[in-house]
Amino acid sequence: MLSAFNISKLYEIYDHPTDRLKEFFAFDKKILHHDFWALRGINLEVKPGETLGVIGANGSGKSTLLQVLTGILAPTTGWVSRTGRTAALLELGSGFNPELSGRENVLINGELLGLSRKEIKATLPAIEKFADIGEFIDHPVRTYSSGMYVRLAFSTAIHVEPDILIVDEVLAVGDAAFSSRCIRRFEQLQHRGVTTVLVSHDLSLVKQICNRAIFLQHGKIEAQGSPSDVTNHYVGRVLTPPKKLTANDTQNATPNSTPTVSSYRHGDQLAEITEVELWNTAGHSCRSFQVGELARLCIRTYFRHIQPDPMVGMLIRTRNGMDVFGTNTQQENSPLEACMVGDHIETEFCFECNLTPQEYTVTAAIQHPDGRSHDWLDDVLTFEVVATRKPAGVADLKPKVTSRKILTLDP
Missing domain, CATH: 3.40.50.300 (P-loop containing nucleotide triphosphate hydrolases)
Structure with a gap:
């Protein structure tokens, strides 16, 4: 003790x-x-x-x-x-x-x-x-x-x-x-x-x-x-620059926005994430995927200020918080255009769920090019990957396994 x-x-x-x-x-x-x-x-x-x-x-x-x-x-x-x-x-x-x-x-x-x-x-x-x-x-x-x-x-x-x-x-x-x-x-x-x-x-x-x-x-x-x-x-403290909201920020409040719940949220709020959703290939909201099934993560954002070069990112974690995979529009060579006040932007990440069967969380973010956060939502969504086989770890590499007898000369 x-x-x-x-x-x-x-x-x-x-x-x-x-x-x-x-x-x-x-x-x-x-x-x-x-x-x-x-x-x-x-x-x-x-x-x-x-x-x-x-x-x-x-x-x-x-x-x-x-x-x-x-x-x-x-x-x-x-x-x-x-x-x-x-x-x-x-x-x-x-x-x-x-x-x-x-x-x-x-x-x-x-x-x-x-x-x-x-x-x-x-x-x-x-x-x-x-x-x-x-x-x-x-x-x-x-x-x-x-x-x-x-x-x-x-x-x-x-x-x-x-x-x-x-x-x-x-x-x-x-x-x-x-x-x-x-x-x-x-x-x-x-x-x-x-x-x-x-x-x-x-x-x-x-x-x-x-x-x-x-x-x-x-x-x-x-x-x-x-x-x-x-x-x-x-x-959040590291990535969020200090900023005081002004009267202009209040006037540019997100119209018709629905509060988005996450375990921790931070950012300067020059742009705001208004909706995060996971869809399957049929275009339906989904929280359970088979191993290898295609998932579509949609992140919708609203801009309160002019942002010449914003980037949208995603991060997948295990239930205990271990980072599994993360990327953003800049890394994927899919940059956003300059955004004006009042712009609504929808960004979609499509990926195959080559993960082992367990529960995962999704973190979504919109950031400055240098990584500082406009709006960062930790663990905003939870989804599970299901399968009959249960390999160890977090990645399902789907290996092809072959075995054969080999002939050896007796000493």
């Missing part, structure tokens, strides 16, 4: 190094610094077996939060409660002595986490196997690449039987095979009841392995809840 109650972290920022001494010795108590709150009023609880994802832009307070949770930094206000052994993998280079070999660093880290030398030596073969860095285990850590360092550090952290695991961007520098092993190990840790906090800029990873997520902005929790909803909120 990991709990944080009203956590805040204050730094006093001085314009010049000597200002700290001047302020300390000043008779008139003149303030020469300004306050910077890296964290402000953070409350969270992560239960055994739960994986919490932490997302946010650079400088939002993610790394500071992890350092407070692990006890490296003391909070200015509030307190942290940790139950059991805590293992942490924070910024690259922390925790290992660069002059010692990987093996020596593993032994030292194991002892620092409370294991006896006998226990850590018994675990060492499993650590070596998972890290898979070969003979470099006996070389100085300073000779390691960033990927080799993360392999060994993560392998050490998960093999010391932690009750709490705190990780900062562990998969950012790993290759595909190592990333796949890490994801499987995160799932095993969940089943074992390990409390995990993961910071990552990989939103797909957060949606895949986390039970819950928080979005940090300016040191405060901006949103928390399911990984899919929180990542949608974060993407």
Whole structure:
């Protein structure tokens, strides 16, 4: 169990190094610094077996939060409660002595986490196997690449039987095979009841392995809840430019529009999506398709302002929020013409549902050419793909399979 109650972290920022001494010795108590709150009023609880994802832009307070949770930094206000052994993998280079070999660093880290030398030596073969860095285990850590360092550090952290695991961007520098092993190990840790906090800029990873997520902005929790909803909120903040509606926007309100419901909606509303619909080849509204059946996604938009080069896009996700396929009119070389105030545009995407049988969602968007959103509707539609055969994954590649006996010469 990991709990944080009203956590805040204050730094006093001085314009010049000597200002700290001047302020300390000043008779008139003149303030020469300004306050910077890296964290402000953070409350969270992560239960055994739960994986919490932490997302946010650079400088939002993610790394500071992890350092407070692990006890490296003391909070200015509030307190942290940790139950059991805590293992942490924070910024690259922390925790290992660069002059010692990987093996020596593993032994030292194991002892620092409370294991006896006998226990850590018994675990060492499993650590070596998972890290898979070969003979470099006996070389100085300073000779390691960033990927080799993360392999060994993560392998050490998960093999010391932690009750709490705190990780900062562990998969950012790993290759595909190592990333796949890490994801499987995160799932095993969940089943074992390990409390995990993961910071990552990989939103797909957060949606895949986390039970819950928080979005940090300016040191405060901006949103928390399911990984899919929180990542949608974060993407909305990134893609939506600030804009104040004017009286002219009100006059150009969408005529005869029907409210379109989505899990999260954002954009500057210079153009608005008024309708999203899925049709089958017969032209009927449809929410269930056979594998390989042609689907037609229709997106209707209304323009409140002149837009010389808008683009319309679509995104298909699984039920747990994993991106499956996304494209837009720009990528498909089907650009829209310049749109005037009051224009209604209908855009249609036709695609074959070569997907495995399960439920999917559709996200629709109209955007600036640079990707900023006019109107973005997350998970505005849900549809299912059905079939008698049920292959693994999300794509049905419909392979042609042949087998034959081959003759071999006896030795």
